[in-house]
Amino acid sequence: MEINIITFGKIAEFISPQRISLSDLSDTDALKAYLERKFPQLSSIKYLIALDKHVIQVNSVIKNNSTVAIMPPFSGG
Amino acid sequence: MSKNKIKNIFVNGSINPLFIAESIAKHSSKTQIGGHSIFLGQVRKDELQGNHVFAIEYTAYDDLALEKMHLIREEIFEKYPLSCMHVYHSLGRVHSGEICLFVFTSSAHRKPAIDACSELVERLKAELPIWGKEIFENDTHQWKENK
Numbered sequence A: 001m002e003i004n005i006i007t008f009g010k011i012a013e014f015i016s017p018q019r020i021s022l023s024d025l026s027d028t029d030a031l032k033a034y035l036e037r038k039f040p041q042l043s044s045i046k047y048l049i050a051l052d053k054h055v056i057q058v059n060s061v062i063k064n065n066s067t068v069a070i071m072p073p074f075s076g077g
Numbered sequence B: 001m002s003k004n005k006i007k008n009i010f011v012n013g014s015i016n017p018l019f020i021a022e023s024i025a026k027h028s029s030k031t032q033i034g035g036h037s038i039f040l041g042q043v044r045k046d047e048l049q050g051n052h053v054f055a056i057e058y059t060a061y062d063d064l065a066l067e068k069m070h071l072i073r074e075e076i077f078e079k080y081p082l083s084c085m086h087v088y089h090s091l092g093r094v095h096s097g098e099i100c101l102f103v104f105t106s107s108a109h110r111k112p113a114i115d116a117c118s119e120l121v122e123r124l125k126a127e128l129p130i131w132g133k134e135i136f137e138n139d140t141h142q143w144k145e146n147k
Helices: A009-013 A028-038 A040-044 B017-029 B064-079 B110-127
Strands: A004-006 A016-021 A050-051 A067-071 B010-012 B036-040 B051-060 B081-096 B101-105 B130-136 B141-143
Touching: A004 B017, A004 B101, A009 B130, A028 A040, A028 A050, A040 B017, A050 B036, B010 B051, B010 B064, B010 B110, B017 B064, B036 B051, B064 B081, B064 B110, B081 B110
Parallel strands: A004 A067, B010 B081
Antiparallel strands: A004 A016, A050 A067, B036 B101, B051 B081, B051 B130, B081 B101, B130 B141
């Protein structure tokens, strides 16, 4: 399946928005492990994942064509 | 009042003090109001190793931020007897000394307006996917962290 990755804040400085193909990943825990292997800088940062515009708290199933946002801690205001 | 429509809170660049004055003036016809509470966030010229913050550049996950703000708005309206609630947040570059956040609540008596305003500021700083990049005078930058 293919998914869209979008990134924000300091994470956008080393992971650009991209469409990626995943063959053996089906949930967000697996995706996190994959991303942290591919982008080692990510593993030293606190981040949140939003799956199709829902911030996820627990491991969730990723569907084909999902948009996954990788977000560092918020700092608005 | 359209409490149920998703409103845009984002303003390009800094929030003009004249806009704030006009927003206050618009409430003169709402004569059931007895108290307003306003919070204004201003970009602070922080110093880091001799370098000063020149501006903050804000970016957001717009869709998610507006949906989340909509939920917060509904919850605050449920919790407090408010007549009005207005929230504006900057996107893009805001120079130090300029206004980047404007939260404005009104009620018949002061307490709900004050409490709702304060709770709104806390919640939107913690819950809205917005990021501030502090740009220094020497063109370096660091990502803002909320305390």
